[in-house]
Amino acid sequence: MNPRPASSARADANRRRILDVAVTELLRDPDASMDQIARAAGVVRRTVYGHFPSRDALIEAIVERAVEAVESAHTAGREGIDDPAEAVAGSLLAVWDVADRYRLLLSLGERSVTMGGIRERLGRVHEEGLEMFQRGLDDGTFVSPLPTRALGYVLEGILFAVMEAVNDGVVPAEKAGRSTAITFLTAAGLPASKATELVTRVADRRAATTDGKV
Numbered sequence: 001m002n003p004r005p006a007s008s009a010r011a012d013a014n015r016r017r018i019l020d021v022a023v024t025e026l027l028r029d030p031d032a033s034m035d036q037i038a039r040a041a042g043v044v045r046r047t048v049y050g051h052f053p054s055r056d057a058l059i060e061a062i063v064e065r066a067v068e069a070v071e072s073a074h075t076a077g078r079e080g081i082d083d084p085a086e087a088v089a090g091s092l093l094a095v096w097d098v099a100d101r102y103r104l105l106l107s108l109g110e111r112s113v114t115m116g117g118i119r120e121r122l123g124r125v126h127e128e129g130l131e132m133f134q135r136g137l138d139d140g141t142f143v144s145p146l147p148t149r150a151l152g153y154v155l156e157g158i159l160f161a162v163m164e165a166v167n168d169g170v171v172p173a174e175k176a177g178r179s180t181a182i183t184f185l186t187a188a189g190l191p192a193s194k195a196t197e198l199v200t201r202v203a204d205r206r207a208a209t210t211d212g213k214v
Contacts, residue, residue, distance in 0.1 A: 015051045017041055019065060022058055023101070034058070067121045073098045074125045084136030085190055087210040089181050089202045091132070092159075095125075096177035103163040126152060131189065142187030155184050178203055 021041040025032040034055055038045045052058035077094025078087040130152045136142035137151075146153050162180045165171040171179065178199050185195035 007052075008075075011051075014043065014047060016041065018048055018051060018058075019061060023062060026059075027064075044169075049105055062102070063121070066098070066168065069098040070095055071125055072121060074128065078132070084132050084139065084141045085185060085188075085195075085198055086202060087132050088129075088136070088184060088188070089199050090206070091179055091200070092184055093179045093206060095159075096180060099159070099163060100166075100173060129155070129186070136188065141190070151188065155187060158183055158187060183202060 005212050018037065018041050022037045024033075025040050034048055034052075035045055037058070037163070038048045041048070048058075054060060072093045073094040077091035081087040081090055130148055133142060133151055133155070134148045135145065137148060142151075146154065158182045161181060162171060162176055162183070166173050166176050181199040181203075182192070185198065186192050190198075
């Protein structure tokens with residue numbers, strides 16, 4: 001297999017750098033222009049436009065990257081967990097770690113790709129989430145008057161609503177992940193005390209693993 005040309009590798013590296021810098025700049029200033037992003041990335045504006053023909057195209061690329069990160073986190077967070085409630089807590093806490101980085105940008109993404117477009121791109125996560133909810137409903141862990149698919153929409157709505165609340169300063173970002181997971185589980189019919197205990201245990205275990213203590 002022939003190695004990739006140096007120019008192609010350089011172009012890929014430039015694209016990744018522009019995306020990395022764009023995330024940082026747009027989090028700092030949601031109205032950051034393509035010129036600002038180019039300066040921050042240390043490239044000329046033409047280079048940015050060579051990869052992304054418009055600001056909307058750049059934001060869509062960031063949304064795509066966020067979706068990929070969410071998909072990976074959703075899978076990793078529930079890996080090896082059989083209990084439906086614990087799987088939901090683990091996957092949501094892992095997803096929040098990613099979503100918190102992109103939450104301001106998702107509000108920008110809503111303008112360019114629409115909320116429906118974002119949900120469509122998260123289709124695999126949606127379907128995997130429905131499988132977890134259905135297992136929980138089948139074994140009595142969860143209780144809801146709603147059918148499984150409708151419950152999925154309600155729970156996803158909670159996630160996006162909390163992200164918006166954090167953006168507006170209503171909920172502290174450092175508390176939002178655990179609060180969202182607890183709200184998720186209670187909305188699915190788990191008693192609040194049990195949901196709180198479970199989320200605290202899963203969150204503490206994840207923190208310990210991240211710190212290298214486990």
